[in-house]
Amino acid sequence: MAEDNRLAEALAECREDDVRELVRERIAAGDPAAEILAQCNRGMVELGNRFASGECFIPELMFGGMIMKSLMAELTPLIEGQSQAVETRGKVVMGSVQYDVHDIGKDIVTMMLRGVGFEVIDLGVDVPPEAFVAAVREHQPLAVGMSVLLTTCFKSVLATMEALRAAQLRDKVAVMVGGAAASQLLCENAGCDYYGKTAVDGMHYACSLAQVA
Amino acid sequence: MACDIQQRYGERLNRYVRAMRNEKPDMVPIRPFVAEFTAKYAGYTCQEVTHDYTKAFAAARKCAAEFDWDAVVSNMVYVWTGMTKAIGLKYYGVPGIEIPATTAFQYLEPPENDAYMRADEYDQLIEDPTGFLFNVWLPRVSTDVVPPGQPSTFRNNMSFLKGGMAMMSYFDAFGPHTARLRNESGTVSAISGILKAPFDIIADKLRGYRGLCTDMFRQPKKVLAACEALTPHLLHVALSGADPEKNVPIGLWMHRGCVPFLSPPQFERFYWPALKEIIEELWAHGHQTLFYAEGEWNPNLKYIAQLPELSIVYHVDRGDIFEVHKAVGHKFCLSGGIPNDLLAFGKPDDVRSYCKKVLDGVARDGGYIMDASAIMQDDTSIENVRAMTEATRQFGLYSQNEEGARPPAGGTLGATGSASDTVGLPSAAATGSASGMRRPGVCVPWEEKAAEFPEIRGDRQLVRRVWEDVDALAYTYIWQCLLSF
Numbered sequence: 001m002a003e004d005n006r007l008a009e010a011l012a013e014c015r016e017d018d019v020r021e022l023v024r025e026r027i028a029a030g031d032p033a034a035e036i037l038a039q040c041n042r043g044m045v046e047l048g049n050r051f052a053s054g055e056c057f058i059p060e061l062m063f064g065g066m067i068m069k070s071l072m073a074e075l076t077p078l079i080e081g082q083s084q085a086v087e088t089r090g091k092v093v094m095g096s097v098q099y100d101v102h103d104i105g106k107d108i109v110t111m112m113l114r115g116v117g118f119e120v121i122d123l124g125v126d127v128p129p130e131a132f133v134a135a136v137r138e139h140q141p142l143a144v145g146m147s148v149l150l151t152t153c154f155k156s157v158l159a160t161m162e163a164l165r166a167a168q169l170r171d172k173v174a175v176m177v178g179g180a181a182a183s184q185l186l187c188e189n190a191g192c193d194y195y196g197k198t199a200v201d202g203m204h205y206a207c208s209l210a211q212v213a
Numbered sequence: 214m215a216c217d218i219q220q221r222y223g224e225r226l227n228r229y230v231r232a233m234r235n236e237k238p239d240m241v242p243i244r245p246f247v248a249e250f251t252a253k254y255a256g257y258t259c260q261e262v263t264h265d266y267t268k269a270f271a272a273a274r275k276c277a278a279e280f281d282w283d284a285v286v287s288n289m290v291y292v293w294t295g296m297t298k299a300i301g302l303k304y305y306g307v308p309g310i311e312i313p314a315t316t317a318f319q320y321l322e323p324p325e326n327d328a329y330m331r332a333d334e335y336d337q338l339i340e341d342p343t344g345f346l347f348n349v350w351l352p353r354v355s356t357d358v359v360p361p362g363q364p365s366t367f368r369n370n371m372s373f374l375k376g377g378m379a380m381m382s383y384f385d386a387f388g389p390h391t392a393r394l395r396n397e398s399g400t401v402s403a404i405s406g407i408l409k410a411p412f413d414i415i416a417d418k419l420r421g422y423r424g425l426c427t428d429m430f431r432q433p434k435k436v437l438a439a440c441e442a443l444t445p446h447l448l449h450v451a452l453s454g455a456d457p458e459k460n461v462p463i464g465l466w467m468h469r470g471c472v473p474f475l476s477p478p479q480f481e482r483f484y485w486p487a488l489k490e491i492i493e494e495l496w497a498h499g500h501q502t503l504f505y506a507e508g509e510w511n512p513n514l515k516y517i518a519q520l521p522e523l524s525i526v527y528h529v530d531r532g533d534i535f536e537v538h539k540a541v542g543h544k545f546c547l548s549g550g551i552p553n554d555l556l557a558f559g560k561p562d563d564v565r566s567y568c569k570k571v572l573d574g575v576a577r578d579g580g581y582i583m584d585a586s587a588i589m590q591d592d593t594s595i596e597n598v599r600a601m602t603e604a605t606r607q608f609g610l611y612s613q614n615e616e617g618a619r620p621p622a623g624g625t626l627g628a629t630g631s632a633s634d635t636v637g638l639p640s641a642a643a644t645g646s647a648s649g650m651r652r653p654g655v656c657v658p659w660e661e662k663a664a665e666f667p668e669i670r671g672d673r674q675l676v677r678r679v680w681e682d683v684d685a686l687a688y689t690y691i692w693q694c695l696l697s698f
Binding site (some may be wrong): 015016029057058066099100103126151152154180183185 | 306311317321322421423426427430470476483
């Protein structure tokens with residue numbers, strides 16, 4: 001029998017009412033919450049793929065992420081109650097660089113990463129280099145993501161990379177940079193590992209590091 | 214000397230206006246949107262030009278005097294944070310206060326779960342936009358304003374008094390500054406008046422982009438109705454500040470209509486109908502709109518092409534300007550298209566080459582104004598701006614020089630006259646259909662006040678006119694808070 005992908009499909013297409021109904025059905029049917037969440041994760045990956053192929057745009061990512069966030073709030077206590085292991089992809093530290101207080105791009109990446117199962121340490125906006133360093137030291141993440149919307153904040157990207165090098169953490173973590181002002185040129189000049197043109201690129205990069213689809 | 218400057222002003226105005234009418238002037242006009250770049254050039258910090266508008270004006274004048282530019286915006290930094298702090302507005306990161314003095318001011322999106330307008334408040338906004346702004350929105354965006362029904366405070370009263378007087382003094386300062394631009398360097402003030410798309414206003418100042426994304430899925434009809442309710446007010450504000458000579462365009466600053474913030478179908482459904490209506494109405498009044506298309510707009514070109522010929526000056530940011538030229542260059546003047554990262558980090562020779570490429574590709578038949586893609590902040594290289602200016606003068610000369618600009622069919626536009634960048638005050642006789650309880654231009658309607666007066670013994674019309682003129686100042690206050698600050 002073919003796998004029931006209705007929940008993943010409903011989430012990928014942002015059909016909120018269908019998603020909620022399907023989750024209710026599966027909880028009532030006694031499906032393990034971790035399995036339900038895993039299918040939601042697949043839905044988020046598919047949503048990302050739809051974005052990457054131009055089938056949907058940021059409002060869908062934003063809305064899909066919001067649906068996912070509320071599902072995680074609903075399912076996580078059930079998972080804990082069922083003593084199941086939650087499959088995590090690893091940790092990612094995210095933040096908008098120092099002096100940049102824009103948060104939408106950073107938040108979309110964060111939602112997408114969480115949606116596919118990463119644990120994200122969100123440092124917020126206007127994050128000084130030393131705060132990135134402290135978070136990397138404390139959490140030992142798979143990757144750090146820097147968001148930069150303003151070309152005037154390029155120097156903050158450079159300063160953060162310099163701080164990671166000075167703290168001898170550079171070779172212990174992959175660094176990705178994205179946001180409206182970011183570019184391959186900035187990525188190379190700053191010595192980052194990856195430039196993500198979109199939030200979904202960032203998600204795919206983190207998935208490649210974690211060796212998941 | 215003074216005569217020479219006036220002659221130069223006339224030549225520049227003619228050049229600028231003819232290009233905007235999609236004609237071929239003597240040479241390609243230069244109208245750079247220089248914001249914090251002016252601070253860098255004039256030796257000020259971002260804090261100085263943002264918090265002290267006299268320095269912003271001085272910086273703009275210095276640039277205008279020392280670069281060979283045809284037109285500049287009087288103050289492209291625009292937001293005077295001395296006034297926003299007097300009102301207590303929360304949504305700016307102000308240089309020297311919340312962020313370093315050397316960083317440009319930034320707008321703060323409302324918190325995800327604490328937007329300035331709640332998801333269930335659309336009906337209130339739709340019913341009475343002006344009332345909603347005063348009674349609900351302003352108390353939420355100001356640290357000092359108290360909502361109706363709660364005990365007033367000294368700080369509440371000061372917010373209105375100081376905010377109102379500060380706004381008036383700021384707007385009044387534009388006139389003398391614009392005159393100095395004209396008389397000291399022969400430079401044209403590039404725009405007059407302000408417009409925002411109804412969708413952008415909801416996204417930026419009311420629901421936040423996150424909230425509005427959710428609303429498009431959960432309550433799309435309310436979003437559309439809110440855009441419609443805002444339309445006559447935004448039209449009124451735009452007309453109130455427009456150039457009476459109808460030479461320079463009204464500035465329309467757009468944020469969220471581009472890809473990927475909206476898909477083209479979402480753009481067509483939510484963003485475009487109300488905005489198109491406003492632009493067409495402005496054009497019917499003879500005013501062009503400076504269509505500042507921030508981001509990537511090329512996927513929406515087919516909609517923009519629906520606008521009446523000459524009704525906009527299309528400013529190209531991230532979109533491919535050659536594609537824009539091919540699609541709508543026959544209908545509208547284009548401006549911009551020189552990448553900001555090239556101007557910030559490139560070499561002057563690369564800037565010159567790129568300018569030549571754009572001039573060759575889109576300016577051959579006129580109808581192009583040289584500018585960067587987006588507003589230029591303090592990361593822009595002075596040397597590169599100089600290269601952009603020189604390259605335009607070198608490669609942007611036209612062989613033929615037709616005299617006089619033809620007024621387009623849509624309005625009664627002239628090619629000479631004074632351009633003012635002041636923000637005019639609206640009259641109570643608003644253009645556009647009435648919306649909600651309060652008409653555009655009105656806070657406390659005359660009919661309501663007249664019922665409180667004893668029988669008027671003298672000239673009733675005089676009493677009414679003065680009441681409405683003063684009432685309109687309050688209307689200007691709240692809508693300019695929403696649109697400009």
